[in-house]
Amino acid sequence: MLNPADDDLARALPPGTLRPPAPAYFEEPRGRLRGVAGIVAAPRTVEEVARIVRLCAARRVGIVPRGGGTGLVLGQVLPEGPAPLILSLERMTALRAIWPQENVAVAEAGMTLQSMRDAAAGQGRLFPLSLASQGTATIGGCLSTNAGGVSALRHGTARALCLGIEAVLPDGQILRDLKRLRKDNTGYDLRDLLIGAEGSLGIVTAASLRMVVPPASQGVAMLVVPDPAAALELLALAEGHLAGGVTAFELIAGQGLRFLAETMPEIRLPFPAADWSVLLEVGLPAGLGADPALEGLLAEAFERGLIQDAVIAQSGAQAEAFWTLRESLPEANRRIGTIASHDISLPLTQIAGFIGQARALVAGIGPFRINCFGHLGDGNLHFNVFPPPGHDRAEYRAIAADLSRRIHALVMEREGSFSAEHGIGRLKVDDLRHWADPVRLGVMGRIKAALDPQGIMNPGAVLS
Secondary structure (H helix, E strand, O other): OOOOOOHHHHHHOOOOOEEOOOHHHHEOOOOOOEOOOOEEEOOOOHHHHHHHHHHHHHHOOOEEEEOOOOOOOOOOOOOOOOOOEEEEOOOOOOEEEEEOOOOEEEEEOOOEHHHHHHHHHHOOOEOOOOOOOOOOOEHHHHHHOOOOOOOHHHHOOHHHHEEEEEEEOOOOOEEEEOOOOOOOOOOOOHHHHHOOOOOOOOEEEEEEEEOEOOOOEEEEEEEEOOOHHHHHHHHHHHHHHHOOOEEEEEEEEHHHHHHHHHHOOOOOOOOOOOOEEEEEEEEEOOOOOHHHHHHHHHHHHHHOOOOOEEEEOOOHHHHHHHHHHHHHHHHHHHHHOOOEOOEEEOOHHHHHHHHHHHHHHHHHHOOOEEEEEEEHHHOEEEEEEEOOOOOOHHHHHHHHHHHHHHHHHHHHHOOOEOOOOOOOOOOOHHHHHHHOOHHHHHHHHHHHHHHOOOOOEOOOOOOO
16 A cells, blocks of 8 residues: 555655645546546656656556546546556656757657647647547557547547657666657567557557648538538548648537537637538648539539538638637537446447447437537547437336447447547446457457556556
8 A cells, every 4th residue: 555644655745746636636627527536646747657657567557647637538547446556647747859950850749739739839839639538538548549630530548649659667777769750661560559558558658649730721611411421422522632731620410509509608619500511521631622622623613503592711720710610529528427338439330330230229228418529530430329308317227238239239330439538437338349350359458468467557557
């Protein structure tokens, strides 16, 4: 056991490293549970992280790493068991170096995503990972969960934006692999092993990150489409017209707009009565105007019957308003109160069929409301089920787990994934055990046992 008065712990760390166990360290965004309270340590350097890990390993004390606390699958809270040490990266926020000519920066794990984007912009560059929670989400958390976001269609997930990594392993050794190379075939890729591991194999403390040159011309449009099948045809048309210039392609259901009107009436809705709409962003190089390109695309899409109405943002403020609408959907969902939420991905050709099949499945169970929205361009949907008007989600708690299992079964039948961008955490451990290929699950278990034989790294996350 460790306690705040532990002499070894006090000697190992500089004054101010140990923190009072404030409630914020043991909570998660959706308020579903409170984690077990333990000691909170907030180191400033990778060497201090290593000291903490070595001490915990010697005492067999579990460590729960914490970044911005925005994760949605309970990866940052331990709901039961012996009190862990909460290792917060909140003070490791430095931008260690930046090379705009290389399009590379080295950032510590506690730096927020917004701060990294601002640092890149200050050098005339773009760090393209973009999330609604980017003011709070941290670099370490984004890498540990392999965050996706709205621009994964063009730039990939967090994994694709990381060139090298620094991490503390479960025995306290420091992996110093902050390379800036695009090509490095020198054996097993430990960077990729740690990315997406959710702190279960080690603690990410810093990363070499890939930046890009921002597009010279950007355009944003809101489009009304007849249905998801038409939206997918529109996506294919846009990618054909713009040859890699599509940055984001977001599907928005009419139910989401109605939730916004009900809970956040200050949000402007260009097409409040639309059953289905798409938010499209494009970015093009010098010499190619985004607005003329969008106009040409929309003209052909109208001719093909793929869109019913459209508006192209005429200013930066209007484009920002379109994105505010999209990024407010999760908050509107939270205010309504979901019965069951699903972060899923599917092959693009399976999406329209899944949506129709899943809506029919839910309708057969009860008169529920469905908000289906998400990153259509990369196949990632958030298929969320809500109680009928006038009812509370608590009334349906008994059916939530079975409902999710049935929806996930449809996803897996269509060769999809039950966790597209949120990860496994502790919320989806049973789903992983049920749906994962047994061989893959066995290999994961052997890797965990080899690197963390005592099971102290984020115990219960990813693998039970």
